[in-house]
Amino acid sequence: MAEPPAGPRFDDTLAELEGIVQRLEKGELPLEDSLAAFERGIALVRALAQRLSEVEQRVEVLLKSDAGKLALQPLADDEE
Amino acid sequence: MLRAEPAPRVLTVTQLATLVREALEGGVGSVWVAGEISNLRPAPSGHVYFTLKDEQSQLGAVMFRSVAQALAFRPADGMEVLISARVSLYPVRGALQLYVDAIEPRGLGALQLAFEQLKARLGAEGLFAAARKRPLPRFPRAVGIVTALRGAVIHDMRTVLRARWPACRIVVRPVRVQGAGAGREVAEAIEDLNRLGGLDVLIVGRGGGSLEDLWAFNEEVVARAIAASAVPVVSAVGHEVDFTIADFVADARAPTPTAAAALVVPDRAEVAAGLGRAEAALRRALARHARDLPLRIDDLALRARRGLARRLAWERRELATSAARLGRVGPAPGLRRARERLATAGTRLRFALGIRVRQARGAVERAAGQLDALSPLACLARGYAIVRRGDATGPVVRDAALLAAGDPVALVFARGRARARIDATEPEKEP
Numbered sequence: 001m002a003e004p005p006a007g008p009r010f011d012d013t014l015a016e017l018e019g020i021v022q023r024l025e026k027g028e029l030p031l032e033d034s035l036a037a038f039e040r041g042i043a044l045v046r047a048l049a050q051r052l053s054e055v056e057q058r059v060e061v062l063l064k065s066d067a068g069k070l071a072l073q074p075l076a077d078d079e080e
Numbered sequence: 081m082l083r084a085e086p087a088p089r090v091l092t093v094t095q096l097a098t099l100v101r102e103a104l105e106g107g108v109g110s111v112w113v114a115g116e117i118s119n120l121r122p123a124p125s126g127h128v129y130f131t132l133k134d135e136q137s138q139l140g141a142v143m144f145r146s147v148a149q150a151l152a153f154r155p156a157d158g159m160e161v162l163i164s165a166r167v168s169l170y171p172v173r174g175a176l177q178l179y180v181d182a183i184e185p186r187g188l189g190a191l192q193l194a195f196e197q198l199k200a201r202l203g204a205e206g207l208f209a210a211a212r213k214r215p216l217p218r219f220p221r222a223v224g225i226v227t228a229l230r231g232a233v234i235h236d237m238r239t240v241l242r243a244r245w246p247a248c249r250i251v252v253r254p255v256r257v258q259g260a261g262a263g264r265e266v267a268e269a270i271e272d273l274n275r276l277g278g279l280d281v282l283i284v285g286r287g288g289g290s291l292e293d294l295w296a297f298n299e300e301v302v303a304r305a306i307a308a309s310a311v312p313v314v315s316a317v318g319h320e321v322d323f324t325i326a327d328f329v330a331d332a333r334a335p336t337p338t339a340a341a342a343l344v345v346p347d348r349a350e351v352a353a354g355l356g357r358a359e360a361a362l363r364r365a366l367a368r369h370a371r372d373l374p375l376r377i378d379d380l381a382l383r384a385r386r387g388l389a390r391r392l393a394w395e396r397r398e399l400a401t402s403a404a405r406l407g408r409v410g411p412a413p414g415l416r417r418a419r420e421r422l423a424t425a426g427t428r429l430r431f432a433l434g435i436r437v438r439q440a441r442g443a444v445e446r447a448a449g450q451l452d453a454l455s456p457l458a459c460l461a462r463g464y465a466i467v468r469r470g471d472a473t474g475p476v477v478r479d480a481a482l483l484a485a486g487d488p489v490a491l492v493f494a495r496g497r498a499r500a501r502i503d504a505t506e507p508e509k510e511p
Contacts, residue, residue, distance in 0.1 A: 009219070010247075011217070011218055011219050018358070021361045021362055024361075024362060024366065025364075025365045027369055029369075031369065034366060035366070038362055038363075038365070041358070041359075042359065045355050045362070048355055049352065049355055051247055052247070052352050056246065057238070057241070057242045057246045058249045058250065059252065060249070060250065060251050060252070061229065061252050061253075061254060062252065062253040062272060062273065063254075064268075064272060070276060072276075075252065
């Protein structure tokens with residue numbers, strides 16, 4: 001009924017970014033790998049920032065029929 | 081004498097019991113009575129039997145299931161109570177019986193007592209244990225909310241969630257949050273949201289109110305539903321001073337629904353700032369890397385040179401040490417022994433040779449003495465001469481028969497030689 005949001009979890013992506021920053025800061029990577037890590041890191045920053053900029057709030061109401069059947073309904077802002 | 085008297089009215093037992101019952105119900109009826117509960121016996125039917133007593137007297141009492149189930153607290157032996165009851169006769173046993181309509185603990189209020197009782201019981205079961213508390217997700221993708229759909233509470237929560245983490249999906253399961261059956265509804269809603277799936281955290285709550293208003297969140301059914309939830313639950317009931325059973329069971333407790341909303345999602349602005357810091361760190365690290373590369377190369381070259389020099393010095397030292405050891409130890413013990421034997425043999429050989437030489441020299445000298453004694457030179461010196469046929473190298477002539485007339489001969493004297501010719505021979509006859 002409730003489909004999980006597509007794409008990797010915010011947590012996982014953030015964890016990957018943190019790992020890249022750490023590795024790069026240690027300065028132990030060869031130059032080529034450093035460049036690749038940097039590019040990957042910046043891409044992750046962009047992707048995460050993009051997800052932060054999504055401002056659409058999705059609100060649903062879970063209703064239950066007398067027969068016990070569950071049903072989701074969108075809830076508009078003015079419906080409160 | 082016979083006197084006609086009306087026959088006495090004979091009653092059946094049931095008729096009498098009915099009479100007594102009617103007399104009791106009409107004469108005493110419904111009363112409030114204070115006493116202590118003893119001998120409490122819950123029956124499988126759900127009815128609860130007990131004895132109400134004071135110092136001198138005791139009366140049987142029954143509380144039907146419908147009354148017992150509606151009670152917030154649990155009656156127990158020794159509890160002082162105030163009872164509203166109808167006084168009647170239980171005809172089956174012919175016993176006076178109090179039929180309980182309502183029961184209240186004396187001293188503590190009924191709800192307060194119920195709260196304390198349930199808290200003690202669930203606490204003993206371990207439902208409040210810190211080890212049971214699950215961590216809340218850092219970045220929930222979907223939040224379930226169990227509360228009343230209308231009113232300020234849900235509006236405020238939506239506002240906070242939108243401001244902090246708008247990407248989070250919200251699923252509201254509307255319930256009545258007070259009144260009879262509210263607890264049951266809240267518990268069901270928690271179960272429904274678990275059944276729906278896809279939610280990372282639940283908020284269960286309502287705004288502030290009196291103890292009676294908040295009562296649903298003190299009910300056991302809600303506590304059990306929270307404990308059974310597969311998704312972490314944040315309780316958010318009333319204002320800061322109100323604690324409910326739900327607060328104790330929940331994985332996290334927020335003093336208000338608004339605070340719960342702020343608790344379950346991160347602040348977008350803070351996360352964005354964190355991303356900015358991460359990007360800056362990436363750029364710094366790369367820049368440092370680029371800046372450091374020539375330095376690192378220089379450094380490596382320097383280290384390589386130093387390393388090479390160190391290596392050479394080391395090799396040299398090793399070589400010296402090895403040579404010293406070689407000198408000390410010799411090539412090998414076997415060879416050393418061989419060399420010693422050789423030296424000894426040489427000495428002995430030289431020694432032996434010396435002896436031989438001296439011996440030989442003695443022999444030669446002795447021989448020379450004998451030779452000297454035997455030498456014809458000595459005879460010659462006495463006037464003899466040696467005759468050799470031919471010349472001075474020819475055979476020595478010891479017999480004249482070896483010579484014939486005309487043969488040349490050589491005469492060897494002690495001093496000098498002479499050549500001559502034989503004139504005639506006079507061989508000596510064989511004896």
